Amino acid sequence: MSPLPTTAPGPVSAQAGPARHALDDSTVAARVRRRFVAEGTVVTPASVVSAVRAEPGAALLGDTRLLRLADQVHGDLAGAGPLAPLLADVRVTDVLVNGIDVWLDQGHGLERAPAVFRSPDEVRRLAQRLAAACGRRLDDGCPYVDARLPDGTRLHAVLPPIAATGPYLSLRTFRQRPFRLTDLVQRGMVSAQLAELLESLVQARLAYLISGGTGSGKTTLLNTMLSLVPGDERIVLVEDAAELRPDHPHVIGLQARTANVEGVGTIGLGELVRQALRMRPDRLVVGECRGAEVVDLLAALNTGHEGGAGTLHANAATDVPARLEALGLLGGLPRPALHAQIAAAIQVLIHLRRAPTGRVVDAVCLLVPEGAQRLVTVVPAWRLGAGPQPAASVLARMCAQRGAAVPATLAGGWR
Incomplete structure (x- = not known):
């Protein structure tokens, strides 16, 4: 009986690299976002989960990771993106973004939050999408906006060159349940x-x-x-x-x-x-x-x-x-x-x-x-x-x- 080929692991190893790349969260999220924009699909939590499941290699994702990735994509397409978890915190009253630095107020003054943006362009895109959700324009011709998001959150955004080191984004949360x-x-x-x-x-x-x-x-x-x-x-x-x-x-x-x-x-x-x-x-x-x-x-x-x-x-x-x-x-x-x-x-x-x-x-x-x-x-x-x-x-x-x-x-x- 002839020995097993010593080169057999080669193809397996070659396939592992692309598989890991395909399952990279940021890459999958970007592909799903592009597909929603290109197809004009209505953004709902269910449609986002289905889109993530349809990605190559998604069967290897655990339920927890898949749902976390779906929440991220839904936030990027319909919510406040990476700021959504901060706005969901009942202790937070204000979320402020200066360039890419994020600050929040939990009732005891401003404190720095962990970095969630990689570039000012990312903040600009989020600000423009939020303004569009309010039916408002935010671009070089109209570089500032003051509006109210559908959930009641107060939005104010300013773009460069008006914002010298911006973009600047200010969000004041709205709580549905009034205090007694x-x-x-x-x-x-x-x-x-x-x-x-x-x-x-x-x-x-x-x-x-x-x-x-x-x-x-x-x-x-x-x-x-x-x-x-x-x-x-x-x-x-x-x-x-x-x-x-x-x-x-x-x-x-x-x-x-x-x-x-x-x-x-x-x-x-x-x-x-x-x-x-x-x-x-x-x-x-x-x-x-x-x-x-x-x-x-x-x-x-x-x-x-x-x-x-x-x-x-x-x-x-x-x-x-x-x-x-x-x-x-x-x-x-x-x-x-x-x-x-x-x-x-x-x-x-x-x-x-x-x-x-x-x-x-x-x-x-x-x-x-x-x-x-x-x-x-x-x-x-x-x-x-x-x-x-x-x-x-x-x-x-x-x-x-x-x-x-x-x-x-x-x-x-x-x-």
Whole structure:
């Protein structure tokens, strides 16, 4: 019997190289992505899994590896790509990409995330695909976009040369489940006694503004407080980008519209506030006052619409009157008239800030007209770490007069 050929292992070895190459995850993912684009196949989790299974050598993939690869491809084609796992983390509120560096915020400030991009071109393609999913254009002719993804995530992207070391990509997550006050207490945003105060403000139908810096939790707190509104009341929301989703049975929302590619079709918040007044609101809410629409909001709250609310960017509670003045001037409202409108329309200011431990309610204040010119000033009623303040008794009296319970945190100042 002749001996076995010594060259037999050669062909086997030659075949092993291509097999390993065919099963390389990045290569398989690239082929599947190209096939979806070329064939125009509808991207669904099931269709992606089928496409991966159809790849040569896929039978050698284990179930875990195959599903992981399918998730990656689906994210590249329909989701946020390599950023999808970060956005899915319930602790993450913001994901930021500078060039190829990724940063995230879990409520305790920004921290660097592991690298997931290999080149700026990869970030650019992801940003353009996300913009296209919002029906928006992002290219050299229009190098920036501010939009809302189908799942509610807020998208902002800037491309070079506007972005000097970009592309830059900013994503703010949207959680479908609104927080309850007990959730905010557990997270340390409010204390148990302060939660009682916030409930009393809603029960008393006092109009309030929530102020704070970017990412301080204004929308989260407003969402939570609106969930406390009685179920037989109608809430009308006016927002630049729909972010508020209170847990309430009767909520309708109006969202501003930006110009199309031809530069027409803009519908601003001011016009939406005027439309909202015709929709029989029990509570009128402007998601964020950032321009002349503050004049329309003040006018609306002075026509019998109690319990209205809104948010406002401000560094400190004492800066709010000046901030409102600046916005009022954009709407052509003189300073004395603006302060008269504020005094009559809004009673309470809730200010938030970012602390080393996370987002916290820093102060609850009253907006009180003072002096010969009756200019509105901010008078604290409660402050973090100090408890009841000079205006505590006034706020307690306002709650009692409107049939709401006097919260324990103000009881010391009640007389």
